[in-house]
Amino acid sequence: MPRLAGKTAIVTGGAKGIGRHYSQALAAQGARVMIADIADGKELEAHIAGRHGADKVASIKFDVTDEEAVKNLVAQTIARFGQIDVLVNNAAYYSTLTPRNFNEWDTETWDRVMAVNVRGSYLMVRHVAPHMMERRSGKIINIASGAAYKGVPRMLPYVTSKGAILTFTRSLSRELGAYGIAVNSLSPGYILSDTGLENSVHVEEERLPVRNSRAFKRDAYPEDLLGTLVFLASSDSDFITGQSIVVDGGAVNN
Ligand SMILES: NC(=O)c1ccc[n+]([C@@H]2O[C@H](COP(=O)([O-])OP(=O)(O)OC[C@H]3O[C@@H](n4cnc5c(N)ncnc54)[C@H](O)[C@@H]3O)[C@@H](O)[C@H]2O)c1
Incomplete structure (x- = not known):
């Protein structure tokens, strides 16, 4: 029996x-998936429809x-699938x-990183949570980063934004707990x-140093994250909220 x-x-x-791998993994576990991206998702939609059925994606x-645009996405998801159980x-x-x-970041880039990574997550929650609250259940999974734990240099706005996602998750979990909604973050290495x-x-600056910093001394791939993502989306994690799970081969001791 698929878990979702x-x-x-x-x-x-x-x-x-x-994210492409997340969409595929959730669909493989039986979920109906709305792929929402600034990039075109039609090709992936067709791929998932071919494997799991056009009614699933x-x-x-x-x-x-x-x-x-966020409001429209939420309205279209409900019109198409009737409900929203999981937000990634x-x-x-x-x-x-x-x-x-x-000291080399321009303020425009700084603001855009914050807008996409932090405001974007907030806007999604603001418009998805009311539906979950009505149904008194839901799973919100915020993607943070191991970089926020490590304090990775030369990516200051990005690392700062992911630190915000960790605290956003903690605080939000306390507001939504009363409605049976779990809010957790997944921090990939x-x-x-x-x-x-x-x-x-990125490859030059990060690949080898990160690999050497891990307990498991190997590269990591999207597939390494999928078990944790599905766990957080499924009823197996029903009593877990406000947590961050670091999936990085043991580079960070959380
Ligand atoms: N790749 C890594 O090593 C790594 C490590 C830790 C955390 N993460 C996090 O995991 C997530 C996915 O990482 P990735 O490597 O695939 O990142 P990415 O930058 O390649 O992809 C992010 C996705 O977001 C979409 N996107 C960008 N701006 C958008 C906007 N304004 N509106 C809607 N969609 C938008 C992109 O089209 C893309 O599909 C991110 O949250 C990232 O911060 C990645």
Whole structure:
């Protein structure tokens, strides 16, 4: 029996990079998946529809920083699937960001990182949570990062934004607990995703040092995250909330 049969999930940033794997993993566990991304998710939608059925998947192009677009995404998900059980706040300004020293960031980039990574997660919760509250159940999974624990240098706005996601998760879990909604974060270590591999600076600066910092001295791939994602989305984790699970091969001692 698939672990997410009858459930509906929204995956922001679900068309590319690691999010693409999240969308596929949730669908493989029986969930209906709304792929929501600033990038086009039609190809992935067709792929998932081919494997699991056209009634199991939809995609929408949206910008997570735009509140009207978020409202429209939520309305379309409910119109199409009737409910929202799982929200994966995965969209981020990450892989296209070029690392630099702390005093070299322009304020426009700083603000955009905060808008996508922090405001975006907030807007999603603001418009998805009321539906979960009505049904008195739900799972919110905020994607943070091991970088926030390590204090990785040369990615200051990004690392700061992911620190915010950890505290956002803690605080929100206390407000939504009364409604039976779990709010947790998943913090991946450095992952060799297709989008990440396109940015050679990340690969040069992070791949070897991160691998050496792990207890398990190997590279990590999106597949390494999927068991934890499905666990947090499923009833197996029903009494867990306000937590951050670091999935990084033991680089961070949380
Ligand atoms: N790759 C890693 O090593 C790593 C490590 C730790 C945490 N993470 C986190 O995991 C998540 C996925 O990482 P990734 O490597 O796939 O990142 P990525 O930058 O490649 O992908 C993020 C996704 O978000 C989408 N997106 C970007 N801006 C958006 C916007 N304004 N509105 C809607 N969608 C938008 C992108 O199109 C993409 O599909 C991110 O939250 C990232 O911070 C990644």
